Amino acid sequence: MLSRSFNLMLKKAWISHVKMIMPENYDPIPIYRVMDPEGNILHESQDPKLNKDTIHKCFRDMVLLNALDKILYESQRQGRISFYMTNFGEEASHIGSACALSSEDLVYAQYREAGVLLWRGFTISQFIDQCYGNYDDDGKGKQMPVHYGSKKLNFMTISSPLSTQIPQAVGSAYVFKRRANNNRCVIVYFGDGAASEGDTHAAMNFAATLECPVIFFCRNNGYAISTPVKEQYRGDGISSRGNGYGMAALRCDGTDLLAVYNATKVAREYCLKNNKPIILEAMQYRLGHHSTSDDSSAYRPAEELEIWNTVEHPINKLKNYMLKKGWFDEIAENDYVKDIRKKIMIQNQQAEKKQKYDWREMFTDVYDDVPDNLQKQMKQMEDHLKKHKNEYPLQNFKQS
Amino acid sequence: MIGTLSKFKSALRPIGHVNKILARNVSHFTYQPDEKSPNVDGERTKMNMFTAINNAMDIALATDDSTLLFGEDVAFGGVFRCSLNLKDKYGADRVFNTPLCEQGIAGFAIGVAATGAKAIAEIQFADYIFPAFDQIVNEAAKYRYRSGNMFDCGSLTIRAPFGAVGHGALYHSQSPEAYFAHTPGLKVIVPRGPIKAKGLLLAAINDKNPCIILEPKTLYRSAVEEVPVASYECELGKADVLMNGNDVTLIGWGTQVHVLREVAERAKNELKVKCELIDLVSILPWDRETVCNSVKKTGRVIIAHEAPLTNGFGAELAASIQEDCFLHLEAPIARVCGWDTPFPHVFEPFYLPDRLRCFEAIKKIVKY
Numbered sequence: 208m209l210s211r212s213f214n215l216m217l218k219k220a221w222i223s224h225v226k227m228i229m230p231e232n233y234d235p236i237p238i239y240r241v242m243d244p245e246g247n248i249l250h251e252s253q254d255p256k257l258n259k260d261t262i263h264k265c266f267r268d269m270v271l272l273n274a275l276d277k278i279l280y281e282s283q284r285q286g287r288i289s290f291y292m293t294n295f296g297e298e299a300s301h302i303g304s305a306c307a308l309s310s311e312d313l314v315y316a317q318y319r320e321a322g323v324l325l326w327r328g329f330t331i332s333q334f335i336d337q338c339y340g341n342y343d344d345d346g347k348g349k350q351m352p353v354h355y356g357s358k359k360l361n362f363m364t365i366s367s368p369l370s371t372q373i374p375q376a377v378g379s380a381y382v383f384k385r386r387a388n389n390n391r392c393v394i395v396y397f398g399d400g401a402a403s404e405g406d407t408h409a410a411m412n413f414a415a416t417l418e419c420p421v422i423f424f425c426r427n428n429g430y431a432i433s434t435p436v437k438e439q440y441r442g443d444g445i446s447s448r449g450n451g452y453g454m455a456a457l458r459c460d461g462t463d464l465l466a467v468y469n470a471t472k473v474a475r476e477y478c479l480k481n482n483k484p485i486i487l488e489a490m491q492y493r494l495g496h497h498s499t500s501d502d503s504s505a506y507r508p509a510e511e512l513e514i515w516n517t518v519e520h521p522i523n524k525l526k527n528y529m530l531k532k533g534w535f536d537e538i539a540e541n542d543y544v545k546d547i548r549k550k551i552m553i554q555n556q557q558a559e560k561k562q563k564y565d566w567r568e569m570f571t572d573v574y575d576d577v578p579d580n581l582q583k584q585m586k587q588m589e590d591h592l593k594k595h596k597n598e599y600p601l602q603n604f605k606q607s
Numbered sequence: 608m609i610g611t612l613s614k615f616k617s618a619l620r621p622i623g624h625v626n627k628i629l630a631r632n633v634s635h636f637t638y639q640p641d642e643k644s645p646n647v648d649g650e651r652t653k654m655n656m657f658t659a660i661n662n663a664m665d666i667a668l669a670t671d672d673s674t675l676l677f678g679e680d681v682a683f684g685g686v687f688r689c690s691l692n693l694k695d696k697y698g699a700d701r702v703f704n705t706p707l708c709e710q711g712i713a714g715f716a717i718g719v720a721a722t723g724a725k726a727i728a729e730i731q732f733a734d735y736i737f738p739a740f741d742q743i744v745n746e747a748a749k750y751r752y753r754s755g756n757m758f759d760c761g762s763l764t765i766r767a768p769f770g771a772v773g774h775g776a777l778y779h780s781q782s783p784e785a786y787f788a789h790t791p792g793l794k795v796i797v798p799r800g801p802i803k804a805k806g807l808l809l810a811a812i813n814d815k816n817p818c819i820i821l822e823p824k825t826l827y828r829s830a831v832e833e834v835p836v837a838s839y840e841c842e843l844g845k846a847d848v849l850m851n852g853n854d855v856t857l858i859g860w861g862t863q864v865h866v867l868r869e870v871a872e873r874a875k876n877e878l879k880v881k882c883e884l885i886d887l888v889s890i891l892p893w894d895r896e897t898v899c900n901s902v903k904k905t906g907r908v909i910i911a912h913e914a915p916l917t918n919g920f921g922a923e924l925a926a927s928i929q930e931d932c933f934l935h936l937e938a939p940i941a942r943v944c945g946w947d948t949p950f951p952h953v954f955e956p957f958y959l960p961d962r963l964r965c966f967e968a969i970k971k972i973v974k975y
């Protein structure tokens with residue numbers, strides 16, 4: 208057989224008539240759903256039967272993320288923080304996937320996955336302190352707001368360049384695979400726009416050929432800033448690319464927390480059992496603006512948002528499920544919302560008042576130590592500030 | 608890239624009259640083994656530069672089970688033989704081929720290093736490092752800084768063959784060090800021969816910062832010297848003074864060091880000019896103290912590199928020397944570099960900052 212084959216990887220033989228394979232010849236990958244918008248389970252076998260406490264935590268984390276987004280978005284509008292990106296409409300894909308992972312699994316994120324951190328225990332103050340870049344930010348105020356990271360929670364620090372984290376996630380997964388009794392996988396989140404970057408291609412091909420236990424979690428929310436998906440790709444979304452790379456693929460309803468949970472759980476088990484990658488595409492809708500620097504009404508009609516904001520809204524859906532179970536207590540939830548809003552507001556005020564790091568921190572962590580040239584430059588700045596201390600906002604910064 | 612490979616391999620193995628003709632272009636320098644051997648006990652053995660690099664990676668793989676070596680075609684030994692036999696010795700899961708994609712190699716390597724494992728990534732030619740530029744500049748270099756030291760990719764080393772090879776033309780000859788020298792967070796290193804290549808590579812692998820080691824590929828086979836068999840490191844960020852002199856300071860790195868050494872000998876014999884020869888070794892961070900101490904003594908300095916003149920690393924050196932040694936300078940700082948053109952094929956002998964151009968620069972600077 209080998210002598211007649213052009214390529215060791217191609218198994219199928221010959222045909223004697225020209226046959227183009229057209230995109231419409233492929234069946235689209237179906238969207239996996241567990242419940243309908245009213246919260247009814249479509250197939251009883253698919254109910255993950257998460258216990259009441261877990262569902263409650265999922266619901267409250269989504270609500271908390273939503274409240275945090277609203278307040279920090281407003282803070283940016285008031286000029287209190289420089290930038291913000293909300294997670295509206297995508298809460299279930301964060302919380303549902305995080306809930307299905309082990310806390311030891313390593314997360315590489317794009318920037319719209321704050322819910323994953325929240326699920327793992329990142330606190331209200333940690334989110335807000337990062338956005339203010341104050342003395343309690345573990346990132347020391349070096350990056351823009353929403354570029355979170357946590358060593359303790361196995362959440363790699365976010366960076367702005369799109370898709371760069373995807374081949375990195377594959378490299379980390381390769382290291383995990385080599386460890387004895389490995390029970391950790393890597394999950395890497397990215398949007399449908401980022402999937403067009405060359406690094407995404409690199410990562411998927413490396414993951415398949417080097418057999419790495421990594422979940423490629425694509426948040427397909429319909430837009431990359433102003434660019435709708437029809438200008439982003441012409442294939443069947445992102446998950447259909449799995450076949451081209453020789454990789455398993457799944458597509459789920461990203462607004463259905465139970466579907467995201469089940470799909471992620473299956474994906475994780477598959478990765479660890481087979482040491483292979485998988486693409487998991489969560490279909491959803493970006494309800495908010497791309498960022499605080501964007502006004503999405505410039506490129507999409509308000510009516511388009513209506514359905515996603517109501518019947519197909521992830522928080523509504525889980526609420527309906529809870530109502531059916533008799534697990535939803537209107538009064539308790541209203542109190543909870545009031546309580547967290549208060550906590551966020553207080554934290555927001557406190558974070559604003561906290562000082563930033565000593566400006567000298569600007570020169571550290573470039574390398575593991577501070578080389579001579581940087582020590583010299585730090586000294587230059589020290590001398591300069593001695594002369595002009597009143598012209599710089601030194602009072603906002605710690606002095607060492 | 609693949610198509611040119613067999614050509615390179617034959618050119619670097621001079622057998623028969625055809626290769627003698629090819630070799631004519633290669634000999635723009637004469638390799639001088641290091642006079643001072645590193646202070647390492649034990650056996651020494653003759654190695655060329657690719658065997659010294661192979662030996663260093665052998666040690667790294669043996670010392671730390673987390674160490675991985677990967678890139679395009681490294682499993683069968685590498686197109687320059689640097690990884691020969693290492694897959695057989697350490698297993699296909701530690702020494703392996705990647706798909707042909709430089710941004711993937713760099714990104715994958717960063718991810719390996721971010722877990723604390725040691726990554727030795729090979730880019731087949733420095734000319735093909737540019738697809739990985741984003742991963743190197745925006746990611747690797749900034750990993751520690753942007754996370755407030757929560758995460759780093761310090762155990763990452765990228766190796767890339769670089770520099771003129773006689774007939775490499777535009778995409779098998781480039782010297783891209785200046786692009787990376789503009790990137791805080793990286794260390795950039797260039798060895799001049801087998802002893803330094805082994806010591807610097809081991810230092811880079813063990814250093815806690817992402818390092819790029821650019822290996823002058825024309826030296827892989829032609830440079831041979833007695834290399835200590837044991838493990839040792841050469842300090843990063845430290846220049847070597849290879850010849851002492853009071854009249855002119857000559858600064859170069861990689862193959863150019865050997866060009867300058869020959870020129871310095873000739874200047875001593877013909878002009879009675881004593882040159883101080885410095886191999887800069889580390890491009891980033893660079894050894895300002897050694898350089899400026901020398902220039903303060905000689906008052907004259909010539910910087911030579913294969914890369915184009917404009918914004919080459921010579922510009923940084925010249926500006927810094929001018930700042931630190933202004934009152935000691937007896938003549939304008941001279942730069943003898945590649946021209947501001949792409950690296951040409953048939954015109955290579957006219958492109959390189961060769962012995963004659965460097966020698967003319969010495970004649971001119973002592974008469975200023």
